[in-house]
Amino acid sequence: xxxxxxxxxxxxxxxxxxxxxxxxxxxxxxxxxxxxxxxxxxxxxxxxxxxxxxxxxxxxxxxxxxxxxxxxxxxxxxxxxxxxx
Numbered sequence: 001x002x003x004x005x006x007x008x009x010x011x012x013x014x015x016x017x018x019x020x021x022x023x024x025x026x027x028x029x030x031x032x033x034x035x036x037x038x039x040x041x042x043x044x045x046x047x048x049x050x051x052x053x054x055x056x057x058x059x060x061x062x063x064x065x066x067x068x069x070x071x072x073x074x075x076x077x078x079x080x081x082x083x084x085x
Contacts, residue, residue, distance in 0.1 A: 062082075062083070065082075065083075
């Protein structure tokens with residue numbers, strides 16, 4: 001090969017190397033950002049599910065009133081049919 005062709009090939013390889021490195025870096029950063037966002041989404045869904053479960057358990061007024069240990073619970077169980085299933 002002559003020197004001019006060799007220099008041209010080296011120049012093209014340097015340009016190709018630059019673009020591959022640039023796009024590879026951009027893709028790597030994009031994958032990291034997407035992974036972080038997916039992690040945040042999973043955490044948010046888990047916390048929301050936990051809040052819903054806690055809210056559901058605190059809404060069950062009949063169970064709390066019938067299974068309590070106060071005088072009102074005793075009244076409900078002995079004098080009314082509200083706690084019967």
